[in-house]
Amino acid sequence: MTNIIDPNKTLGDIVTSYPVTVPELNKYKLDYCCGGKDTLSEAVKVLKLDEQAVVNDLEKAIEKAVETEKVTRNWSDASMSEIITHLLNTHHVFMKETLSELNNLMFKILKVHYKTDGKTLLQVHHLFGNLKTELEAHLVKEEENLFPMILEFEKNGSETLKSQIMKFIEETESEHDTAGDVFKELAKLTSEYTAPENACGSYRRTYYLLDDLAKDTFNHIHLENTVLFGKL
Numbered sequence: 001m002t003n004i005i006d007p008n009k010t011l012g013d014i015v016t017s018y019p020v021t022v023p024e025l026n027k028y029k030l031d032y033c034c035g036g037k038d039t040l041s042e043a044v045k046v047l048k049l050d051e052q053a054v055v056n057d058l059e060k061a062i063e064k065a066v067e068t069e070k071v072t073r074n075w076s077d078a079s080m081s082e083i084i085t086h087l088l089n090t091h092h093v094f095m096k097e098t099l100s101e102l103n104n105l106m107f108k109i110l111k112v113h114y115k116t117d118g119k120t121l122l123q124v125h126h127l128f129g130n131l132k133t134e135l136e137a138h139l140v141k142e143e144e145n146l147f148p149m150i151l152e153f154e155k156n157g158s159e160t161l162k163s164q165i166m167k168f169i170e171e172t173e174s175e176h177d178t179a180g181d182v183f184k185e186l187a188k189l190t191s192e193y194t195a196p197e198n199a200c201g202s203y204r205r206t207y208y209l210l211d212d213l214a215k216d217t218f219n220h221i222h223l224e225n226t227v228l229f230g231k232l
Contacts, residue, residue: 004059007051011043012036012226014058016076020065021058026215028054033221034180075227080154083228084147091220092139098213099132105206113203117196123189128210131182135217138175146172150228162232169229176221183214 005014005021011032014021025032030043044051075083106128110121146168153161187193193211195204 004062005040005055007041007044007055008039010037010039010226012222014040015222016227017074018058018062018065019074020061022215022219024054024057024061026218027057030054031180031218033218033225034177036222036226075223078227080150080228080231083223083231084151087220087223087228088143088147091216091223092143094216095135095139095213095220098209098216099135102128102206102209102213103132105202105209109200109203109206112200116198120189124186124210127182127186127189131179131186134175134182135179138172138179142172150232153232165232169232173225173229176225179217180221183217186210187214 004018011025011030015025015032015036022032028044028049029047030040031038035043038046040054041051044054075086078086106125110118110125113121146165149161149165149168152158153165190207190210193207193214195207199207
């Protein structure tokens with residue numbers, strides 16, 4: 001199986017068609033969520049990557065998935081209500097639970113490791129605090145406003161309602177961009193969520209969860225920006 005990936009396709013389209021490419025895109029730090037409208041070719045040029053090497057790795061991931069029959073669902077053929085149900089039952093639940101656990105861990109490791117890593121942890125604590133506040137507000141707005149409007153539009157196709165939804169989406173995508181930027185800053189600050197060698201279990205758990213939350217959020221944003229909103 002060759003010539004699967006077209007570099008002129010957007011990152012969002014590539015992930016939609018081949019979700020198994022996400023780990024490879026993460027490896028190369030190719031932003032398929034907030035930067036999902038960029039083509040692969042454009043994105044690799046910005047990061048000064050070898051385009052063919054990236055394409056080869058993406059195609060290997062797809063081939064391996066086909067061989068092991070672990071191809072993730074292509075959500076492009078799902079209805080808007082199916083996508084929203086999936087978002088609520090997986091990504092929203094995961095985000096709420098992870099933010100809660102991280103909130104407790106953040107203060108704990110800041111207090112215990114302040115003398116040795118205080119400078120970095122204060123910055124991480126500050127960034128996470130702002131991120132948590134913004135993400136929780138974002139989830140509420142989606143659950144109470146945006147998603148119900150989309151579900152209603154799916155039923156009646158009202159152009160007036162669609163106009164309201166599109167205005168709300170502009171704000172939503174802006175919030176997605178902001179969250180993506182914070183995660184990138186956290187990754188840089190923590191050396192890609194790598195805890196110090198002498199870090200305790202809580203310290204390591206905190207960085208592991210931050211990394212896990214970032215990856216899940218990028219998938220979450222991609223599914224909304226590229227797939228769900230693309231159906232409107």
